[in-house]
Amino acid sequence: MKYEYSKGSLDKGDGLYFQNMTGADVTERLKKNDIIIIPVGSTEYHGKGQVYGEDGFLVSRMAEIVARETGCTISQPIWFGSHPYNQLGMPGTIVVPENTFVDYLRAVIAGYWNAGFRKQILLNGHGQEYVIPNAIQEFGKITQVPAVLAFVNWPTVIVPFLKDKEHNPESTFDTPFRHADEVEASYAIALFPELNKKHQMEDTKREIKGFLSEGHVDKGGDIYQAPIPGHAQMGLGGLEVHFYPEGVIGKPTLAEGIKAEPGLDFLFDYMIRLHNEILEKFPPGVLPDAKDVTELDQATVDALLKGPFNGGRSLYSHRYPI
Numbered sequence: 001m002k003y004e005y006s007k008g009s010l011d012k013g014d015g016l017y018f019q020n021m022t023g024a025d026v027t028e029r030l031k032k033n034d035i036i037i038i039p040v041g042s043t044e045y046h047g048k049g050q051v052y053g054e055d056g057f058l059v060s061r062m063a064e065i066v067a068r069e070t071g072c073t074i075s076q077p078i079w080f081g082s083h084p085y086n087q088l089g090m091p092g093t094i095v096v097p098e099n100t101f102v103d104y105l106r107a108v109i110a111g112y113w114n115a116g117f118r119k120q121i122l123l124n125g126h127g128q129e130y131v132i133p134n135a136i137q138e139f140g141k142i143t144q145v146p147a148v149l150a151f152v153n154w155p156t157v158i159v160p161f162l163k164d165k166e167h168n169p170e171s172t173f174d175t176p177f178r179h180a181d182e183v184e185a186s187y188a189i190a191l192f193p194e195l196n197k198k199h200q201m202e203d204t205k206r207e208i209k210g211f212l213s214e215g216h217v218d219k220g221g222d223i224y225q226a227p228i229p230g231h232a233q234m235g236l237g238g239l240e241v242h243f244y245p246e247g248v249i250g251k252p253t254l255a256e257g258i259k260a261e262p263g264l265d266f267l268f269d270y271m272i273r274l275h276n277e278i279l280e281k282f283p284p285g286v287l288p289d290a291k292d293v294t295e296l297d298q299a300t301v302d303a304l305l306k307g308p309f310n311g312g313r314s315l316y317s318h319r320y321p322i
């Protein structure tokens with residue numbers, strides 16, 4: 001791989017995670033770089049050979065590589081997420097109701113904004129791409145303050161790399177991307193080999209198919225652009241707990257870390273480009289001009305941007321709850 005893998009920084013004092021930094025560290029960081037990546041994962045059964053926190057580890061390790069290359073900051077991951085209907089009931093899959101999840105994410109966005117990280121990349125590691133953008137929209141509508149908030153769903157960035165060989169002859173994968181399968185397990189093995197147990201992985205026994213013919217409903221990450229996104233339906237396939245009790249949909253036994261490398265290179269190139277372009281356009285402390293992006297009066301915006309430590313006031317004095 002073009003980039004060096006991360007050995008894991010969740011409990012390290014290496015300046016990557018906000019929660020592992022002191023007040024003085026953050027004050028210095030904000031002068032140089034005020035972008036924060038928020039990894040959004042889930043706690044979910046990933047079969048016998050993969051960890052329950054796979055989605056959160058995927059995006060936190062990805063964020064660690066980007067932060068190391070660029071100097072931005074990372075939030076400790078969101079470990080509990082939203083789940084599509086077909087995942088209900090699987091033991092070990094912890095389902096947060098959509099409204100609670102969006103409220104929580106919006107509060108996290110608000111807290112980081114108030115801390116000075118007003119450019120945020122929400123990096124999603126789980127099939128909850130239908131929910132996260134709501135948190136961004138609600139934050140914007142409730143507060144109307146200038147901010148740069150971007151949702152990045154990692155599979156969307158690298159669609160061609162995730163397709164099976166039948167749909168992309170240059171792909172490294174034999175089977176299509178789905179939950180805990182050959183593709184996801186390969187990314188997990190590449191990014192955190194120490195947490196995967198290849199000898200315990202087992203494939204789905206049942207034939208994988210929905211109730212209608214192929215081509216209506218998309219698969220993992222919506223990489224085939226089928227008319228109906230995978231999570232935009234219910235009743236067109238069986239519950240995982242009934243159909244795929246192995247906790248995987250596909251063949252994780254085919255997983256190899258090396259298969260993920262071309263996609264990871266492309267993903268990191270993109271994320272670094274996104275980071276750099278945001279920081280170039282809006283250097284530390286600079287945001288889109290209030291007159292372009294809000295109808296709030298300039299005095300209110302100025303006071304909120306200054307914050308309580310610099311002669312202004314907090315975001316919470318403007319609106320609560322956020």
Ligand SMILES: [Zn+2]
Nearest residue numbers: 054055180184
């Ligand atoms: Zn997963």
